[in-house]
Amino acid sequence: MDDLTARRHRMDKTTVLAQPAWMSALVHAVLMLVGAGAGWLIKILAGWLVTLPWAPMQGAARLLTSVPEPWLTVGLLAAGTVLGLVVGLIARYEELSVAVSSERITLTRNGKGQEIARDRITQAFLDGKELVLLGGDGSELAREASDLEARRLADAFRAHGYTWADEDPYKDDFRRWVPDMPGLPHGANALLKARAQLLEKKKSTTDLRELREELAALGVVVRDEKRGQYWRNGGAAKPAAQ
Numbered sequence: 001m002d003d004l005t006a007r008r009h010r011m012d013k014t015t016v017l018a019q020p021a022w023m024s025a026l027v028h029a030v031l032m033l034v035g036a037g038a039g040w041l042i043k044i045l046a047g048w049l050v051t052l053p054w055a056p057m058q059g060a061a062r063l064l065t066s067v068p069e070p071w072l073t074v075g076l077l078a079a080g081t082v083l084g085l086v087v088g089l090i091a092r093y094e095e096l097s098v099a100v101s102s103e104r105i106t107l108t109r110n111g112k113g114q115e116i117a118r119d120r121i122t123q124a125f126l127d128g129k130e131l132v133l134l135g136g137d138g139s140e141l142a143r144e145a146s147d148l149e150a151r152r153l154a155d156a157f158r159a160h161g162y163t164w165a166d167e168d169p170y171k172d173d174f175r176r177w178v179p180d181m182p183g184l185p186h187g188a189n190a191l192l193k194a195r196a197q198l199l200e201k202k203k204s205t206t207d208l209r210e211l212r213e214e215l216a217a218l219g220v221v222v223r224d225e226k227r228g229q230y231w232r233n234g235g236a237a238k239p240a241a242q
Helices: 021-049 058-065 071-094 150-159 188-201 205-217
Strands: 005-009 014-018 097-100 104-109 112-117 123-127 130-134 140-145 220-225 228-233
Touching (some): 021 058, 097 150, 112 140
Antiparallel strands (some): 014 097, 104 112
């Protein structure tokens, strides 16, 4: 079986790319085992802490070890297993799936779908682990982190008539951003500074996405590399509201 699930729906001629069920089941099983192991370690740690003359969290350790066996072991193993299952389900929910048809591309994550019409897309490619869709004016219509296999993505896009590039055609246009950098539209430096703070603190990807969209409205394309930001001009800035 392939590493990715590619299901072709003949009625609407759509190719859906998502992580296969067997891979998700494997990840869930591993996380459940890790969770159960963590529960066992907590039991051992609590038993060790109560033997020390002084140690942090001794009150919690005494409370925990006061639970009679086998209920203590069973409870901790069950709690760890459930926690591992929950983490696995969250990870599954946050994975990107891509539906490719001759009319549109649909990107789905966290139960939310983003549809991009075929006539808006000039090229698609992978930038590291990110799927990028480009518009005709050089703007990025979408940039989404993805664990989907590069070959499967390329085959699906090409099969439906899209242009798939092996690399970013604008890669040489990106410049490292530094505070108060000249050449940026008014307001862009403030947005990039806010993003830099979020990247440094590893804050919400939702906030990073919103700031990326605000920069796109100013005609600025931004990509992240580790904790640094690189930018280029791309797309016409939207006129200011009257």
